Amino acid sequence: MQVQCSSQEPNHTKAKHMKEMSELFPILGLLFSLISSTTMASFDDYTSFVYVGCSQSKYILGSPYQFNVDSLLTSVANAATFSSYNNFTSSAASGSSPAYGLFQCRVDLSVADCASCVRSALDQLSSLCPSASGAGVQLKGCFVRYGNDSFLGEPDTTLLYKKCGSVVPGGGYNSDLLGMRDAALSGLSGGGGSYRVGAGGHVRALAQCVGDQSVKQCSDCVAAAVAQLKDGCGVANAGDAYLGKCYVSYWSDGVYTSRHYHGGVSGKTLAIIIGVTLGLVIMIIFLSFIRRTGK
Structure with missing residues (x-):
């Protein structure tokens, strides 16, 4: 078989x-x-909170100023869907109590991410600064501010937030790092425009000014931010300084990714x-x- x-x-x-x-x-x-x-x-943390500032004064609920603020913030949310910066003056409800405001997104964000960041910032404002006459919130990827004072176009070098990275151990590397850091930060002073980059060895730096600043105002603000980092961060391998109308960051290769900390892991x-x-x-x-x- x-x-x-x-x-x-x-x-x-x-x-x-x-x-x-x-x-x-x-x-x-x-x-x-x-x-x-x-x-x-881990990588895409553009909506991470950095700082918020709220005025002590409050507006009266139902007042013309509140309607002007609400109209302004609605305009901010709508404009962020097609641009990375804009400013507004809202006085439709009452010309005697106008509201001023602006928003700006990080230059490398897409339009969709910018809109998402601004929406998150507006949510932060409503929860952290309810009924505040003026307020501003900085997220990693965007900035929103409004108030009853005409701050649009005005310079502002007030330090609002500063953060330094890890301090590098002593030795000859410190002087090398400081030299590279200073070279990278010095590169931010040259050229015009609201967005600037610099490099020195394996240290990188960038600066971005709010869009309502002139070239000179931007340069003055960047210089003030650089001075804050040099004075306050010593031999730290990274640092951020946020001023009223600009911010400056520097980092050593392997410390930052997309200019953001990741708990010491690149x-x-x-x-x-x-x-x-x-x-x-x-x-x-x-x-x-x-x-x-x-x-």
Whole structure:
């Protein structure tokens, strides 16, 4: 009697394996989504809170000034959907109590991200400065301010917020770092425009002024911010200084990613860690599936 051999699995076994494989796809999809969202949250933190300032005076609810403020902030939200900067004066409800305001987004944000950032900033204003006659909030990616004083076009070098990175241990590296930092910051003084960049060795720097500033006003504000960083951050490997009408940041390669801190871990390192973790998890799931089907 001739016996025919076949390498094909019985139909019920194949069906079982296919069912097991199909059950793994949703798990892998969920895992990838969770890790991806964590990765994006780590890199894309343009709505992270930096500082807020609220006036002590409050407007009267239902007053003409409140209607002017509400109209102004609505204009800010609408304008952020197609531009990265604009300023407004709202006096429709009452010409005797106008409201002034502006918004500005970081130059590298897309229009969609700018609009998202401004919406988040407006939410922060309403929750942190309810009924304030004037207020301003700075997020990582945008700035919104309003008030009853005509601050539009006026210079303002008041220090509002400063943050320094880690202090580098002593040694010859300190003098090298300071030299590179000073060279990078010095590069911000040259040229015009509201956005400026500088570099020195492996230190990078940038500055951005509010759009209502002239070239001279911007240069004066940047110079004041640079002085704050040099005086206050010493040999720190990174620093941010936010003034009334500009901000300046500097960082050493590997410390910042997209100009934001990541808990001391560089963006590149974080990406490698997450990628390796994802690969190991997928491999473990795959090997587990192979063992199960082998049985």
